Amino acid sequence: MGWEEIAADKKQRIEKSIPVEWRVDVAALCPNDSFMDLPAKSGLLSPDELAITDSSAVDLVAKLASGQLKSVDVTLAFCKRAALAHQAVNCALEFFPELALAQAKELDDYYQKHKAPVGPLHGLPISLKDQLRVKGLETSMGYVAWLGKYAKEDSVLTALLRKAGAVFYVKTSVPQSLMVCETVNNVIGRTLNPRNKNWSCGGSSGGEGAIVAFRGGVIGVGTDIGGSIRVPSAFNFLYGIRPSHGRMPYAKMVNSMEGQETVHSVVGPLAHSVDDLKLFVTSVLKQEPWEYDSKVIPLPWRQGEEDIVKSKLQSGGGGLTLGFYNCDGNVLPHPPILRGVETVVSTLKDNGHTIVPWQPYKHDFAVNLIGKIYAGDGGQDIFSVLRESGEPAIPNIQDLVDPSLPRLDMNEIWELQRQKWAYQCEYLEQWRLREAELGREIDAFIAPMTATAAIRHNQFRYYGYASAINLLDWTSVVVPVTFADKAVDKKQTDFKPLTEIDGVVQAEYDPEAYHGAPVAVQIVGKRLTEEKTLAIAKEIGRLLGNEVTP
Template identity: 45%
Template sequence: MTWEEIVDKKRKALFALIPEKWRIPSDQLPPESERSVISFIEQSNLLTAEELAITALKVNELSGKIASGEYTATQVCQAYCHRATIAHQLVNCLTEICFDAALEQAKELDEYFQKHGRTVGLLHGVPISLKDQLRVKGLESCIGYVSFLGKVDGDESILTELLRKAGAIIYVKTNVPQTLRFGETVNNIIGRTSNPYNRLLSCGGSSGGEGALLALHGSPLGVGTDIGGSIRIPASFSNLWSLKPSHGRLPYGNIKTTLDGKESIASVCGPMAHCASDLVYFMQAVLQQEPWKYDPKSIDMPWRETRYLEGKTGKKVFGVIATDGIFGFDGTIMPHPPILRGIQQVITALRKAGHIVVQWQPYKHKYAADLIEKIFSADGAAPAKRIIASSGEPPIPNFKNTYELNIPPIDLESLWKLHTPHSAVKHDDYKYYGYTEVINLLDWPATTIPVTFTDKEKDIKNMQYKCMNDLDKETYEAYDPDIYDGGPVGIQLVGKRLQEEYLLGLTEQIGEALVA
């Protein structure tokens, strides 16, 4: 079979898993010219009132209603399966669907609850979506490569197993870019995933399918992975909250990657959610399962409630990355106008709440960004090239230049900053990862905090700005207020290594300040 025939078979098989009653007739789908589909589900009458009510709840509210008997796990699972299919038909975000297995798991949880009068864990009956990298028994983990299609996983990632132990229901896996290496989500199998806030814009990557699904409330809680910004970028582009922990706080065992053993910079997994409290709930639920007993690289460090409360209370000092007096500027790539406005909005809110905000000059930031890029490209992208070539599929646009070049391998308290120098970008236009990947180099934890949205009337391009370098010029000139209009704007909050609880407390403080 040709790679095109293999892909066609996969797409047809995926579509067949959507129940016929949930398939939306083409004349009822929004036209391609309609940029935003973020409110389509609420306005479409495709969901019942009960399904809308269930999918609007925070995770702790949802689990509480399941624990009280107000909702069964089956009701909740059915609602999210239905909503996820609508999200997929709007923005193309799913790679795997396992509704039958999910509903069977929900039935078993309901039987347990009826028999024992209690839940099995904090996530009892809560559907959780997974980035395609996380293995689920009986499903594929193609991670954007045609040559990986047809290879069904016989076992699960450790985190998948622990989520099930906590009572979570696994029902879908989500789209990623070919190679997992880009702030855009597109491959030759599922295709491109769009941003539901503005379909002209990227949903980010590489956990972009996860971000798009969550943005449309097709999932209450999702899991992504991050080695250079792959949780934080799509969370920022989709108006979500997220946590990239330090290496070892959450189990990474048996998660599929392009190349096992490449550990100079450790990839980590973490939650993506609709509010900061759901990130806390996720961490409590997983750490309660003692992942260090299952994954030797997980650190024996239970949830520390005292540290969380310390971060959540009291007045703090926040440092903001700054260069030449410009808050948010790393000295290499100037942020776009909506990002600068969002930063000022956060500064104003924190100072109004009584916190202190100071400028923070990053130490050798450009050196660090250049260093991590050298580490990432040390093998000349040879493994990814081999995997792509083995099926005959072409490289995606983002990888085309690297694929065609013959790059030789090489011999061998808190601060906050941007995720990116821009809000959600135009498709295939993501250029600079320095604001996120340096945090991976240092193994610091970081959260995503949604702030505002691009407004073409307020976020006017500074035509007098003198660019620092060619990449800065290319990035700044790409900003088009008309196209970027409506794209979410977020920041990342960065803490000290392995201080996730304190960082999450601080994250909640910023969230409260922004709505005060």
């Protein structure tokens, strides 16, 4: 079979995995660009099922743990809504409602018998990026060559989520190679943004961004080596965390450039609230992932770190000190993003917090350095997988992995690693100097997540807002802020490009095309500050009115 047939067969198998009675006429129901009304319009979900899928994960696990909800009902509701999601935005690479319902049934039986949940995620459906192995299922990662290979065991994270009580029902699409911030591959094609089919859902965890935005999932699991959790979060008005390397278990996942350790890809959740992100992180940490994955640091959830932020907030008069920048010196964000940063800054100031300018330190150097690392093998790893099946490369690959760059030898990669470490230490020094200047601790900084609001397809060019943070391995939490508005977000006047790519990015801005597109910022803390950075993100979300706090 040629690669086209193998891909077509897989596409068909995914379509067939949706029960006939769950299939709908999307074009008829959603004649315009948005699919957000589809769940309500379709009539497929009962009012209870709509309510369940509109709930937070925190609420759902509480009700599952108290017996108010059955996992089978919750799982069925999310399976139905995920089926709609796939029909609308083409987001699934694996869909397995029968297995999910069987797993849910087992959990309900357990609850019936023991009158207690198996773990902190008892009965909660969680969607997985198609890098996580689920025993018995394929993990193609969008590569034709990897179809037909069925996992003999779970990834460590899958196994620990399972132990915590999570139910699996869908694995979502990614761009070929993962090294792209849009989601398109030769197996199922492109995944769309549920808010507007002309917009990208982001990438590489784009399937997760799309399905969670559509509430076909409540918590999604993504990975991030250059923005791949955070860009889909930003483009889908979601919260998302890029934990520092070593906090969450990545072992036994499928990956591009496996074994590459110069800049680690990390795994983390996307969700509708910081509380749901925290639920995920704490539930995984309770399973002691460091006993299973040697790269995980034995660092349980440090409630004390979260409490430091809480007590600052309770001290009155704001209490947080945050830096901010709206331009990294390489690429000026589009007007909606500049307004997003300004909104966050002014909201925080209005609430008494201390917000100070933050000078991005040599981000041009950082973005350039990480680019060399991504392309360290001259794309050998990626292109060898493509050769196996004969499928072509998707067009965007060379934006992040430029195959014309030379393959590095050991001494060259050591030199890059030396430069990386020196840069990280220099940036820590900048942080200390800034604090000394101010005479107070800077808790985190606010930065654009991307140069643009949710972008039109094939337009994503500049990874630097995300990737500089990957090079630093700092903790970053995406906070959704607002939506692009053609009435206020006018084109820049007297714009002078800082760099060539700056000109390309800015030229693409069109107030009409972006109207309504999600706008986000990222809150960046130092390495391994997940507790603190989440707590700050929660407060910002609360002040913006975008975080529901019980």
